[in-house]
Amino acid sequence: MSLLLTGISELTTNDPARADCHADPGDSFLGIVRDAAVVVSGDGTIEWVGPAGRAPQADERRDLGGRAVIPGFVDSHSHLVFAGDRSAEFAARMTGTPYDGGGIAVSVAATRAASDDELRRLVAGRVAEMRAQGTTTVEIKSGYGLTLEDELRSLRVAREVTPHTTFLGAHVVPREYASDRAAYVDLVTGPMLEAVVADGATALAESIDVFCEPHSAHAFDGDEARTVLEAGRAAGLALRVHGNQLGHGPGVQLACELGARSVDHCTFLGDDDVDALAAARGTTVATLLPGVEFSTRSPYPDARRLLDAGVDVALASDCNPGTCYSSSIPFAIALAVREMGLTPAEALHAATAVSARSLGLDRRVAPGQPAELAVLDAPTHLHLAYRAGVPIVRALNLPHS
Numbered sequence: 001m002s003l004l005l006t007g008i009s010e011l012t013t014n015d016p017a018r019a020d021c022h023a024d025p026g027d028s029f030l031g032i033v034r035d036a037a038v039v040v041s042g043d044g045t046i047e048w049v050g051p052a053g054r055a056p057q058a059d060e061r062r063d064l065g066g067r068a069v070i071p072g073f074v075d076s077h078s079h080l081v082f083a084g085d086r087s088a089e090f091a092a093r094m095t096g097t098p099y100d101g102g103g104i105a106v107s108v109a110a111t112r113a114a115s116d117d118e119l120r121r122l123v124a125g126r127v128a129e130m131r132a133q134g135t136t137t138v139e140i141k142s143g144y145g146l147t148l149e150d151e152l153r154s155l156r157v158a159r160e161v162t163p164h165t166t167f168l169g170a171h172v173v174p175r176e177y178a179s180d181r182a183a184y185v186d187l188v189t190g191p192m193l194e195a196v197v198a199d200g201a202t203a204l205a206e207s208i209d210v211f212c213e214p215h216s217a218h219a220f221d222g223d224e225a226r227t228v229l230e231a232g233r234a235a236g237l238a239l240r241v242h243g244n245q246l247g248h249g250p251g252v253q254l255a256c257e258l259g260a261r262s263v264d265h266c267t268f269l270g271d272d273d274v275d276a277l278a279a280a281r282g283t284t285v286a287t288l289l290p291g292v293e294f295s296t297r298s299p300y301p302d303a304r305r306l307l308d309a310g311v312d313v314a315l316a317s318d319c320n321p322g323t324c325y326s327s328s329i330p331f332a333i334a335l336a337v338r339e340m341g342l343t344p345a346e347a348l349h350a351a352t353a354v355s356a357r358s359l360g361l362d363r364r365v366a367p368g369q370p371a372e373l374a375v376l377d378a379p380t381h382l383h384l385a386y387r388a389g390v391p392i393v394r395a396l397n398l399p400h401s
C-alpha cells in the first residue's frame with residue numbers, strides 16, 4: 001500500500017539538486033521544495049518526491065494541512081542507558097560548582113544496581129521522548145557500566161532500540177581502578193573490547209568512543225585515549241571521541257589524525273584544532289552539543305568560526321544524566337542559532353544531514369531512502385528556532401513505523 005503525503009508547505013530534502021526556483025542561496029544545501037508531495041511505499045521506503053502538482057497516484061492519501069516536513073533528526077550522540085538522575089549536581093552547578101566528570105560515578109552505581117527490565121523501560125521512555133520531538137535515528141553509548149558484564153548489558157539494551165551503538169567503556173576510570181589506571185585501560189582494550197566484537201557481523205557496537213580530557217582526573221589523557229582508539233580500530237569499530245570539552249586538549253587532534261567519524265563537544269578550540277578539523281573535512285565531523293554548555297554554564301563554541309573554516313559541523317543532544325539531561329534536538333537547534341552563530345538552515349542541516357554522515361548514513365529525502373520524516377506545526381523550518389520551547393515538531397508516524 002503506497003501513501004501520498006500532500007499539504008506540505010515546505011519540504012527539506014537535504015538534496016541541493018532538488019532546491020526549487022525560489023531557493024534562497026543561503027539555504028540551497030537544504031534542497032527545499034515548496035508545496036511538495038512525497039510518496040511512501042508500504043515497506044517505509046520513499047518512492048517519489050517533488051512538487052504536489054506533479055505527484056503520481058497512490059493507494060492512500062494524507063493531507064498534512066500546510067505543514068513543513070523535514071528529515072527526522074539524527075541524534076548522533078546520546079547516553080540513554082542509565083538509571084537515577086543527578087538533578088542536585090545540576091542545581092549546584094547553577095550556583096557555581098564546576099563540572100569535572102566526578103558525578104559519572106554516581107550514575108555508574110545507579111546503573112549497575114538497576115535490573116535489565118528497569119534499564120529497558122528507561123531507555124524506551126527516552127527514545128519515545130525523542131520521537132515526540134522529531135528524532136527518528138539515535139546513537140546510544142554505553143559507559144555507565146564500566147565492568148565487562150555491565151558494559152555488555154548496556155550495549156544489549158541499546159541494541160534493542162538502535163543499530164547505532166557505541167562502546168564507551170573508556171568513559172571514566174571507575175573507582176575500583178583509581179590506583180591502577182593502566183589496568184583499566186587494559187581491561188577496556190582487552191577483554192571488554194573482545195566481548196563487544198565477539199560476534200563479528202553482529203558485534204554489539206558499531207563504534208568505540210573515549211572521554212579524552214586531561215582536565216578531568218576521572219577521564220583519559222591523550223596517550224590513554226590513543227591506546228583505546230587504536231585498539232577499537234584494530235577490532236573493526238568506527239571511532240568517535242569526546243574531546244576539548246573542559247579545556248584545550250589533545251582530543252580533536254587525535255580524532256582527526258586517526259580518521260574518527262566524529263569528535264564531539266569541541267568547546268575549547270585553538271587555531272590548530274580548527275585547522276585540523278578543516279583538513280579532515282569529509283572524514284571527521286565536529287559534533288557540537290550546545291545543551292551541554294547550557295547545562296554546565298560553559299561558554300558556547302563558536303560554530304560560525306568552524307563553518308567559515310570549512311569544517312563539517314553536526315548538532316546532537318548528548319542526552320545524559322550529568323552534563324545535559326535534555327533529549328531535545330529543537331532545543332539544541334535554538335541554542336545553536338541564538339548562541340553559536342548558525343543560521344536556522346545551517347542548524348537544521350547540522351542536526352540531520354551532517355549528524356547522519358557522522359554515523360555513516362545518508363538522510364536525504366529521496367527515492368530509495370527510508371521515510372524517516374518529521375512534521376512541524378508550522379509552515380517553514382525557521383520556526384524550529386523561532387518558536388523555541390514550543391513542541392511544534394514530532395516524528396511523522398507512517399503505517400510501517
Ligand code: NIG
Nearest residue numbers: 104211242318320321322323
Ligand atoms: O558527554 N563528558 C563525558 N561524558 C558525558 C557526561 C557524562 C556524565 O556526566 O554523566 C558528556 O558530557
Ligand code: FE
Nearest residue numbers: 077079242318
Ligand atoms: Fe557525551
